[in-house]
Amino acid sequence: MERTYRVVISCPDQVGIVSSVSGFIAGQGGWITEAHQFADAERQQFFMRYEILASSLPYDLEGFKHEFTPIAERFGMHWYVTDSAVPKKVVLMASKQAHCLSDILYRWRSGDLAFDIPCVISNHDDLRSYVEWHGIPYLHLPVDPNNKEPHFQAVREQIAAVDADLVVLARYMQILPPQLCEDYPGRIINIHHSFLPSFVGARPYHQAAERGVKLIGATCHYVTSELDAGPIIEQDVARVNHHNSTADMVRIGKDVEKSVLARGLRYHLEDRVLVYGNKTVVFA
Amino acid sequence: MERTYRVVISCPDQVGIVSSVSGFIAGQGGWITEAHQFADAERQQFFMRYEILASSLPYDLEGFKHEFTPIAERFGMHWYVTDSAVPKKVVLMASKQAHCLSDILYRWRSGDLAFDIPCVISNHDDLRSYVEWHGIPYLHLPVDPNNKEPHFQAVREQIAAVDADLVVLARYMQILPPQLCEDYPGRIINIHHSFLPSFVGARPYHQAAERGVKLIGATCHYVTSELDAGPIIEQDVARVNHHNSTADMVRIGKDVEKSVLARGLRYHLEDRVLVYGNKTVVFA
Amino acid sequence: MERTYRVVISCPDQVGIVSSVSGFIAGQGGWITEAHQFADAERQQFFMRYEILASSLPYDLEGFKHEFTPIAERFGMHWYVTDSAVPKKVVLMASKQAHCLSDILYRWRSGDLAFDIPCVISNHDDLRSYVEWHGIPYLHLPVDPNNKEPHFQAVREQIAAVDADLVVLARYMQILPPQLCEDYPGRIINIHHSFLPSFVGARPYHQAAERGVKLIGATCHYVTSELDAGPIIEQDVARVNHHNSTADMVRIGKDVEKSVLARGLRYHLEDRVLVYGNKTVVFA
Amino acid sequence: MERTYRVVISCPDQVGIVSSVSGFIAGQGGWITEAHQFADAERQQFFMRYEILASSLPYDLEGFKHEFTPIAERFGMHWYVTDSAVPKKVVLMASKQAHCLSDILYRWRSGDLAFDIPCVISNHDDLRSYVEWHGIPYLHLPVDPNNKEPHFQAVREQIAAVDADLVVLARYMQILPPQLCEDYPGRIINIHHSFLPSFVGARPYHQAAERGVKLIGATCHYVTSELDAGPIIEQDVARVNHHNSTADMVRIGKDVEKSVLARGLRYHLEDRVLVYGNKTVVFA
Known part of the structure; x- marks a missing residue:
């Protein structure tokens, strides 16, 4: 398994979330290996999980967090990113x-x-x-x-x-x-x-x-x-x-x-x- | 599907039930096409269902009921027999x-x-x-x-x-x-x-x-x-x-x-x- | 069920597909109600299906096709779009x-x-x-x-x-x-x-x-x-x-x-x- | 789990098998804890498996085999009996x-x-x-x-x-x-x-x-x-x-x-x- 970053997001649903997130990743040359998203129509809540090849990005996890924060803030995201190479305890x-x-x-x-x-x-x-x-x-x-x-x-x-x-x-x-x-x-x-x-x-x-x-x-x-x-x-x-x-x-x-x-x-x-x-x- | 009689029985469990029922049926030349039985060890209750080829028996459903009643009474059975050729309403x-x-x-x-x-x-x-x-x-x-x-x-x-x-x-x-x-x-x-x-x-x-x-x-x-x-x-x-x-x-x-x-x-x-x-x- | 357009795409995988498609849709104010995508790593092939609220788009199906064609051509997409209100025969x-x-x-x-x-x-x-x-x-x-x-x-x-x-x-x-x-x-x-x-x-x-x-x-x-x-x-x-x-x-x-x-x-x-x-x- | 003997039988189907087997067991006071039987109508072949409480029988496994053999021979049975207390290797x-x-x-x-x-x-x-x-x-x-x-x-x-x-x-x-x-x-x-x-x-x-x-x-x-x-x-x-x-x-x-x-x-x-x-x- 190649090393990936997993970005997991939930936020109020609105137009432009996927576009902004995927645009940000593509802008860095990020290669998405797995993508899931779901909009709960009743609660107007949006959820997504992207898995991105770590080697395709120009920065490490901390760098990713820093760069991604403005987007997260714009959409009021509850979010986190993890590194597949770091096992959970x-x-x-x-x-x-x-x-x-x-x-x-x-x-x-x-x-x-x-x-x-x-x-x-x-x-x-x-x-x-x-x-x-x-x-x-x-x-x-x-x-x-x-x-x-x-x-x-x-x-x-x-x-x-x-x-x-x-x-x-x-x-x-x-x-x-x-x-x-x-x-x-x-x-x-x-x-x-x-x-x-x-x-x-x-x-x-x-x-x-x-x-x-x-x-x-x-x-x-x-x-x-x-x-x-x-x-x-x-x-x-x-x-x-x-x-x-x-x-x-x-x-x-x-x-x-x-x-x-x-x-x-x-x-x-x-x-x-x-x-x-x-x-x-x-x-x- | 050949016509069968279905004998369905429940009674307190004891030695000799299957022997008596199957012995009665065999004694009449009855051909059993399907047989299930189950003893609930906890409740000491016995259950069985026999399906018998109607043509193998020397009597009709009423005859079967009449002949089987003494066995049923001996074991305190709650029982009934149905005819596969009689559809339920x-x-x-x-x-x-x-x-x-x-x-x-x-x-x-x-x-x-x-x-x-x-x-x-x-x-x-x-x-x-x-x-x-x-x-x-x-x-x-x-x-x-x-x-x-x-x-x-x-x-x-x-x-x-x-x-x-x-x-x-x-x-x-x-x-x-x-x-x-x-x-x-x-x-x-x-x-x-x-x-x-x-x-x-x-x-x-x-x-x-x-x-x-x-x-x-x-x-x-x-x-x-x-x-x-x-x-x-x-x-x-x-x-x-x-x-x-x-x-x-x-x-x-x-x-x-x-x-x-x-x-x-x-x-x-x-x-x-x-x-x-x-x-x-x-x-x- | 509200009327939707369903965009179904397959093409060789590369960076920027999701970004381009979602960016195009967001740019028109399109509201995505359901999104699926999948990248076959072995064959380097990409698949996606977006369902978009028809009423959120400024044009009809033919308009969508016309506007989307340049993106489809850029990525070598095999694609089609259908209207949920048009039943198949x-x-x-x-x-x-x-x-x-x-x-x-x-x-x-x-x-x-x-x-x-x-x-x-x-x-x-x-x-x-x-x-x-x-x-x-x-x-x-x-x-x-x-x-x-x-x-x-x-x-x-x-x-x-x-x-x-x-x-x-x-x-x-x-x-x-x-x-x-x-x-x-x-x-x-x-x-x-x-x-x-x-x-x-x-x-x-x-x-x-x-x-x-x-x-x-x-x-x-x-x-x-x-x-x-x-x-x-x-x-x-x-x-x-x-x-x-x-x-x-x-x-x-x-x-x-x-x-x-x-x-x-x-x-x-x-x-x-x-x-x-x-x-x-x-x-x- | 109480100790049981498991009698497993297959033979050509005919009237009287269950009656004979269950009659034999009941005659010895044998307590059947689990019983299954099946008649393959197409091949006219009969299969059964009885599990009998060992303590309810007046003899051990060898005794059972000896006593049961005449019945097995009468019906041309392929059969065996095992003791649940003897683990398989x-x-x-x-x-x-x-x-x-x-x-x-x-x-x-x-x-x-x-x-x-x-x-x-x-x-x-x-x-x-x-x-x-x-x-x-x-x-x-x-x-x-x-x-x-x-x-x-x-x-x-x-x-x-x-x-x-x-x-x-x-x-x-x-x-x-x-x-x-x-x-x-x-x-x-x-x-x-x-x-x-x-x-x-x-x-x-x-x-x-x-x-x-x-x-x-x-x-x-x-x-x-x-x-x-x-x-x-x-x-x-x-x-x-x-x-x-x-x-x-x-x-x-x-x-x-x-x-x-x-x-x-x-x-x-x-x-x-x-x-x-x-x-x-x-x-x-």
Whole structure:
């Protein structure tokens, strides 16, 4: 993969945005390798993502930012630009179940997904050996059920210490405190084991079995202070039938969870997700 | 298709059910063309469906019922047997939208699904010409928004008059009164335009758009006195993205609705659905 | 839906295309409602589709063409622009089976798909009454198995007589002569009842049953002189199992065929399909 | 999971099979936890799989075999019975790519799939450390491209040495010699990275990209002496579009491959797959 800059923009829609942005890039000889744009007619909001060959531009990322700022200001853009060669720092959090964590670690070590893992945090020690085989630091931060605050404080400190760009809750079975969620908007991803908004909260497969649904699902979403209610990045489902016990649903669901989380994570790492209101635009 | 008898059974699970049923059938020379059985370990409940070549048995349906009754009584079975050559009488109900109705009518006139349609009932007159082209009586029973009871009374009388085996709400946009639902348990099928239990009630696509889900769905279920809460027969989903307006979701959803309803209807017509509690076993 | 102009472009990739096109549109005050672009890195080919609010432009379609031509020439574009208010003329061809035809006719009469149907052509008379109920002329052009050429000549003349923009083979069970295919490149759509390139030619469900595949499919493609080998527009599959006889596969497959054809047809009618080589870019 | 015996039967269809089998089991007080049967009307062949609670029977597996033999002989059954408590010995073979191997190893170490792994065989040394972390012996058996026979001889000897019940080609990139395939009928499983019968042989994703298909797939099948032509156990597909390069297809396809192989492996391990002719019945 050649090195690219990814420019991600949202702003009120008006005539001339694409023209100005593409004109600016063309004026510098910039070669666009991938382009997506979307205008939400109802909200009159515009979204775009350009991927530009870094070698085709006459300046580096800081130079790009400096040159582009006047255009951004003219259109009232909320925007950022990232460098595909700079991997994001992603803290992974898990509890005892390893299906999502294992899947992410495979993608990381095979290079299928490009990112750094400063550490894995868990409230249990079970997954230490597996994680450490990868050469990744493993932090066991236990939870005192009668006083969870120290745990979350330690989590918060660790996230800050490694300067994490993203936190992934890879079946981490604790509910983060609202303040922590609010301090990292759009930077904490969770995988919930139901097709949201159905079956919020605990034991969704049991809820699904009780209701007698014919498909079970999983949802990858940004974490907000309201439980399982944040902007959805990706979802998928799998078919079940009467032969499937709740235990079978848990097993079948694992495969959905890990693939949905992997896709959602990819979209985020590649700067393909734009949050607006409680929804997302995903330039997949 | 050769004529078959379909024996559908549910009873408390115990040793010897299959042996007794299959032994009885084999003793008469009965040729089983399709067999399904399922034991719910948790509820200790047993379900089975046998399809037997009619010509292989030495008696007709009444004879079968008479001979089989002692076995049924021994095991405390809830059971019935149907004759594949006797089509069910299905009243179709619709409002203005025709996608589900048209789809069902195609399957009926092509013979893909075998059943009789004594009439189509609608609270609007829009679909009269299309239905009547098929040679099917069309009843326009208007709804007075300030007094809906006469409408439902007329519906009830019509269902009784044609001795309907089944009523299909093919996007009929009125909520049936609870008493009517209770009087026809397991005999009224609805198609709801969401992936239940998400988005119960009115305007589910708008609810889905508001929540930002990445898949929309439809649910075919038996109607009970609680809105959109009856036993689910079939569900499916389709992928949507940010480009899809709510109007697009309505359009995309129509295709899911009609195929889910068609599958659910087939399962019911072929006696493949067994309701227990608020769930279904579908021997598809 | 507000009236739009759809500009569809393909050309060798180079710096400045988007800038020039969007700059031209913005310069006229043009409001872009939908934009897609794609650069094929391997072939260095660029594709784009812009949808522009007609009322935002100071000229009509002919004016647009005139003004845009210099840009098109500068970049060596293969391009066209269409008016969303001008429905395409689509000749439907079928034989005896009506599942695809019925589905398309529903979408037409409900307005879900906007197009005109100058006539339906069939080599059988079976579907006359159904088609004529819609007020659409029905042409029965029989095929002499020993001399098919007169049939195809009549088909050709009819297509020319109504000045068809598109011909849809909605399960028309005759193989068009190569010359006819070549005379309408990208303007004849077929639905093939297999997941191509598997099971080219006759009786694909029988071939599928023989091979023991676990999914059956359908393929919507442009017709070329080589049988079932033209550019693919859309495909989908459905799961089958050992319970499904070949007859079941035919039945299950019908639902896949009609939805795949409907999607492919929509893409074409909305000018979302760009053919290059033997492949398509679909800006869905 | 409680211990069960799994009786798997195929024989010519006739009246009385189910009655005899279920009568025999009921006569011993056997508790059937899961039952599947299927009659292929065309070939007049009957298939069944019963899962019986081991503790409900008055004898062990050998006792069962002895008692059941007369029934099996009467109906000309091809049959076997397995003990769910006896894990199968599965030799895994891979080359350099680890997505399928990693996925299987996760299911093994988490207990999601119950089986033993006497060793992993590879023609490369790349995956040694990962496999050995699991405590599983890793055999690097290099291939001399000019003389592959010694490699295959070593493979054959190793399979025999560990008395393998099953060999899984988890993206092992060598074609097994026909004789080896024939010596282990129904006991070597391969994952092919296309939706067979499309794209047999090498570089199927390149073939798929070339043909412009809209879905890519994977196929889990038993290996026979004819390349990629053995009985299919499981298949699935994933959607691709013009944005996806061949490299993207490879990446997207990996997820399909690993889930299809995992499902196929589960079916085999649980004795749910019955081969007949070149097809399978899968009692999933």
